[in-house]
Amino acid sequence: MPSDLRDHLERDGFVRIPSALSQDEIDALRTACQDVAHLGRAGKWPFVRTLPKQFPPWNSDVSNGIWGVQHLMHPDLPHHDTFAASYFAPYIIAAVTDLLQCCANDLVLELYNLLVRPDVDFALRWHRDDIGPEVSAQEELDRLREPMLHAQWNLALYPDESLIVVPGSHLRARTEEERCADPFEDEMPGQKAVKMNPGDIIFYNNNILHRGVYRSSAERMTLHGSMGIAGADPARARNVLQHGVGTWVGRCDFSGIQGEADGQQASALADDMRNRLVVMGSDQVLSFSQPFDE
């Protein structure tokens, strides 16, 4: 099916959906995010992205501050139902099915986290999420040519220009200059800050060459999610589960999610997407209470 959204994502490595949320929806999510960010900063929620670490796993020592709150749909986190409703919102399901050219019944629950303003300025180094810097140019290209099996997005609740990308770099191996650049290079040729207004969503290829540059003075509350396609990538499902989701996802109660997404009850879709993750992440069909219990 023709898709402008997918065409843009394929060409540039990212695509914007402007003003996807109403002001009321933004306000409700801001309230929920303020609360969980406060818990995270106070050391009262153990699943946080702590400074100065860029990649998981993070420990729960918040003495240097945090730049993210993990596991927004965790049943023990306040507002988990508000976050689940936003993860399974019709505008997300419509965009992901369009981008992945699949139907909602193919989707798998993955990650939902919050990215927040650190207490001191902080930056991530240039990276591709799933391809390490040490690979050869040929391997880099081979990996970049693999089909797109999941979609990743940022949904901004405040103006946000922290994500810096090199447009088009998801289509090619790094140039010699990019390969040899300082990992914290502030002037990478062609770089572009992805500017978002409150309520905007950016979907991006997580293997585009990118980094995050965070100013402590700019409020940031950006929801950071991903969804996959069932059956396509069991290794990724196992990875999602191993990164902590497996310990709690079986306890999520999605029955309170109102409304429809892709012509079906959003609550039923949520259950199905969770079940597909668990089935894919295990080598056999398992009930939730077995290997993923806390």
Ligand SMILES: O=C(O)CCC(=O)C(=O)O
């Ligand atoms: O802050 C962002 O938007 C990007 C985060 C990022 O690059 C990452 O988590 O790998």
